[in-house]
Amino acid sequence: MNTLRWFQIGIIVLSVWVSGQSVAQQPSNNPVALDTVKIEQLTGIKGKLDAAESVFKVSQPRTDLNAIVAGVKMTPPMGLTSWAGFQAAGDQVMVMGDIVLQEDQVNPVMSAALDNGLQVTGLHNHFLWDKPRIMFMHIGGMGTLETLAAGVGKVFAKVQETHSGKKPAAAIKLDAAKTSLDPKPIEAIIGAPVEKTGEVYKVTLGRTTQMNDHSAGKAMGVNTWAVFAGSDEKAIVEGDFAMLESELQGVLKALRGAGINIAAIHHHMVNETPKIVFLHYWGAGSVSDLAKGIKAALDTQAKS
The missing domain is CATH 3.30.70 (Alpha-Beta Plaits)
Structure with a gap:
């Protein structure tokens, strides 16, 4: 077989191989058409x-x-x-x-x-x-x-x-300065120490991230906290959750499932690693129910 014939065969084989590679490298799923x-x-x-x-x-x-x-x-x-x-x-x-x-x-x-x-x-x-x-x-x-x-x-x-604009009746009326609740159920349910701050009770749980190659944690504001005020049966909780982006949806669902209202979702920092999202919340009810709602949200973070 002459040299020209071998050259022609080589070109055909190369073309088939390249064609096969092109097909193989194309994505198997075509973009869905928007209906x-x-x-x-x-x-x-x-x-x-x-x-x-x-x-x-x-x-x-x-x-x-x-x-x-x-x-x-x-x-x-x-x-x-x-x-x-x-x-x-x-x-x-x-x-x-x-x-x-x-x-x-x-x-x-x-x-x-x-x-x-x-x-x-x-x-x-x-x-x-x-x-x-x-x-x-x-x-x-x-x-x-x-x-x-x-x-x-x-x-x-x-x-x-819900667009009528009618404001709901206040869920609870109390004077936080006259708090009389027992903090022991909060500690038992959440599993963290409670600190008395003035007349109210606060739980603070730290997280850690990196800012400018330095660790930033609880004392620098990278923390989840909850403040309880009122009585055992008539109380409020308000605070802030610090979360990874992957934890946000689980925390939201747990808090809303417990009847706790979300007030804000945003960032407190820029350029931190990992990214920390902050969520502010407010709830009213018995101390035990509120603490259980916070605990349920914390548990979703442990699982994510």
């Missing part, structure tokens, strides 16, 4: 496609708020519009969003998100001197289009259900 009609059906909200980024976004202006910030009458385009964006992510769908809420809507809407396949990733204010008080809850998730869109639909439905 925008189904997203609108499941969320109950009309949406708009951003063709440049392939994101389908549903939005709901909060026209019912009648919000005033530092004397300025606000309109929905000034950051008072709830939204959720859907984007294909391989064989799954990713959702991110920001939900505009009054204070009394925060925890019912948060529970609706957590109970329906969504993550809650942030909770904070965007304004000062706002009337009524307005909070912003960030949501996210990765999964099937059906699960995520239905979850977003539940969130928007709960916003509509």
Whole structure:
């Protein structure tokens, strides 16, 4: 066989090998196509496609708020519009969003998100001197289009259900300076020492992270704490959870499951390793029930 023939055979073999490699290296799962009609059906909200980024976004202006910030009458385009964006992510769908809420809507809407396949990733204010008080809850998730869109639909439905603006009656009235509770059940349930600070009782549990190549821990504010005030049967607990990002959803679900309200989710630091998320909470009830709620949330951190 002449040299030219061997050369031709070599080219054919190489071409087949390269072709096979190309096919093998291609991802087996094609990106899921967004069914925008189904997203609108499941969320109950009309949406708009951003063709440049392939994101389908549903939005709901909060026209019912009648919000005033530092004397300025606000309109929905000034950051008072709830939204959720859907984007294909391989064989799954990713959702991110920001939900505009009054204070009394925060925890019912948060529970609706957590109970329906969504993550809650942030909770904070965007304004000062706002009337009524307005909070912003960030949501996210990765999964099937059906699960995520239905979850977003539940969130928007709960916003509509609770939008009357009626403030709930105070859950409890007490003077923290007249605290008479027994701290022993707190220590027994949570499993940590209780310190009396003034007239109230406080539990503090440290965490550790690295800041600028130095360890930062309990005394530097990297800690979970709970303050109890009131009587054994009529008490409040308020405090702060320090968590890894992977622990946030478990802690949220445990606290909400115990009827404890979430007041804020945010960061206290930047550039720390590992990243620490902080969650502020408030609950009312008997001392034992409140301590059990805090313990349940702590237990989720031990398991994560």
